[in-house]
Amino acid sequence: MPVHTTADVAVIGASFAGLSAALMLARARRRVVLVDEGLNRNRFASHSHGVLGLDGVSPDEIRARGLAEVLAYPTAGHLTGRVGSITGSAGAFIIEGPEMIRADRVILAYGQRDILPEIPGLVACWGITANACPYCHGYELADRTTGLLVSGPGFAHQARHLSAWTDDLVYLENGHPVDDPGALDRPGLRRVAGRVAQVLHEAGVISGVVLADGAIVPMQALYLQGRFEPAAPFADDLGCAMTQIPAGRFVSVDMFQRTSIPGVFAAGDLTRSFASAPAAAAGGNMAGAACNQDLLGLLPPPGGA
Numbered sequence: 357m358p359v360h361t362t363a364d365v366a367v368i369g370a371s372f373a374g375l376s377a378a379l380m381l382a383r384a385r386r387r388v389v390l391v392d393e394g395l396n397r398n399r400f401a402s403h404s405h406g407v408l409g410l411d412g413v414s415p416d417e418i419r420a421r422g423l424a425e426v427l428a429y430p431t432a433g434h435l436t437g438r439v440g441s442i443t444g445s446a447g448a449f450i451i452e453g454p455e456m457i458r459a460d461r462v463i464l465a466y467g468q469r470d471i472l473p474e475i476p477g478l479v480a481c482w483g484i485t486a487n488a489c490p491y492c493h494g495y496e497l498a499d500r501t502t503g504l505l506v507s508g509p510g511f512a513h514q515a516r517h518l519s520a521w522t523d524d525l526v527y528l529e530n531g532h533p534v535d536d537p538g539a540l541d542r543p544g545l546r547r548v549a550g551r552v553a554q555v556l557h558e559a560g561v562i563s564g565v566v567l568a569d570g571a572i573v574p575m576q577a578l579y580l581q582g583r584f585e586p587a588a589p590f591a592d593d594l595g596c597a598m599t600q601i602p603a604g605r606f607v608s609v610d611m612f613q614r615t616s617i618p619g620v621f622a623a624g625d626l627t628r629s630f631a632s633a634p635a636a637a638a639g640g641n642m643a644g645a646a647c648n649q650d651l652l653g654l655l656p657p658p659g660g661a
């Protein structure tokens with residue numbers, strides 16, 4: 357495939373992190389091209405919360421507004437579609453996707469993919485009444501009978517965390533031993549043993565869960581901590597150092613959002629375990645500015661910051 361587009365910087369992923377990075381680069385009058393297939397992590401939720409100035413606005417609208425702001429700059433471009441590979445090195449990266457792009461630098465902002473437990477009915481509730489993050493949707497779901505679906509160690513801590521949003525918590529042991537029983541000793545908390553076999557819902561609005569023995573536990577909200585994995589393999593392909601935690605993996609970056617590979621920057625959920633749209637945008641903001649400084653030879657050597 358011949359090269360169709362040449363750019364100073366190619367940004368993979370045009371959501372909170374990628375758009376913020378591209379905005380900084382466009383304002384530095386860099387030729388920046390964004391490539392995105394439209395599968396942002398919070399696409400299951402109708403509203404985005406905790407985003408200053410945009411609290412409660414839909415993820416689609418925030419992305420559309422952000423893209424329009426970026427594309428108002430004449431040196432910015434956007435391609436819709438999936439990137440299949442990234443090869444090369446600083447000064448000559450080749451990005452294969454909807455078009456073949458040659459770029460001096462790349463910013464990886466393709467996010468994480470959530471891996472949910474395989475429980476019938478759960479996916480339909482995801483982002484509506486079943487969530488991982490109480491800061492994102494806990495306010496809207498507050499004071500309801502709320503389930504906490506345990507999937508490993510550390511959940512007693514999460515039960516205490518959720519006390520900010522409900523006094524009526526059902527701790528669904530789901531076959532996992534309780535690691536810190538003292539942390540569960542609070543009024544309004546009920547422990548339920550047994551594996552969760554099904555989530556009951558109507559159009560994503562949960563009404564309860566069915567246990568393996570057939571018992572039904574009523575509830576109107578559910579929290580769980582799933583696992584996650586990078587939404588694409590490019591950081592691994594390029595040889596970037598990664599950080600492993602029990603829930604998943606993310607790309608290791610320094611304070612300038614540099615990965616361990618020269619010319620490769622990363623930002624957003626791909627670089628952290630705390631999923632947050634404003635935090636992703638902040639990382640993108642730094643990645644865009646630092647990438648421009650790298651092109652100018654202004655960044656200190658890695659490790660010397």
Ligand SMILES: Cc1cc2nc3c(=O)[nH]c(=O)nc-3n(C[C@H](O)[C@H](O)[C@H](O)COP(=O)(O)OP(=O)(O)OC[C@H]3O[C@@H](n4cnc5c(N)ncnc54)[C@H](O)[C@@H]3O)c2cc1C
Pocket residue numbers: 368369370371372373374391392393394395396397398399400401403404405406407437438439440465466467468470482483484487491492493587588623624625626630631632633634636
């Ligand atoms: C259900 C749910 C609700 C949430 N609600 C909130 C909330 O209310 N407030 C909040 O602050 N946070 C919320 N979050 C967290 C928030 O979604 C993330 O922190 C945020 O989306 C991260 O932004 P990002 O730019 O790093 O990645 P993403 O938003 O995930 O964007 C990554 C982009 O990369 C693209 N991409 C991936 N692979 C490729 C490829 N190979 N080629 C081309 N493009 C590719 C995707 O299409 C996507 O557009 C929620 C998360 C979930 C799961």
